[in-house]
């Protein structure tokens with residue numbers, strides 16, 4: 001209920017583009033490699049990664065994400081502050097025309113909270129991305145284990161090649 005209310009508040013603030021209300025421009029924006037990590041024991045939050053590609057000629061601004069079965073999803077970024085890696089919530093992520101943005105360890109990520117039931121590895125959950133022009137993009141995010149997510153991440157300095 002709370003999230004539905006938030007969506008209403010959100011869409012009333014972006015009513016500028018009348019006439020596009022039913023247009024979901026799938027050709028312009030594409031999302032790939034969406035995954036959510038399973039919640040670790042005793043952890044109240046987990047992370048999600050994806051790649052958004054903008055094939056259109058104008059920038060797109062991602063302002064919100066929701067995932068079925070999760071009470072809350074926030075968009076975060078990691079930043080180096082005085083040599084420390086800190087993360088903070090961001091209001092929007094811009095995907096420039098003809099560019100793509102990868103959410104990945106050390107950069108942008110989705111922070112997910114409040115699972116209504118435990119996420120199980122192998123499940124798919126519907127992910128909805130909301131853009132400032134009123135467009136929405138839907139995809140399925142696969143629930144992955146910590147190990148699987150680490151394997152897909154960029155190589156880190158530590159080499160843990162063996163199980």
Ligand SMILES: [Cu+2]
Nearest residue numbers: 076087109111
């Ligand atoms: Cu975070």
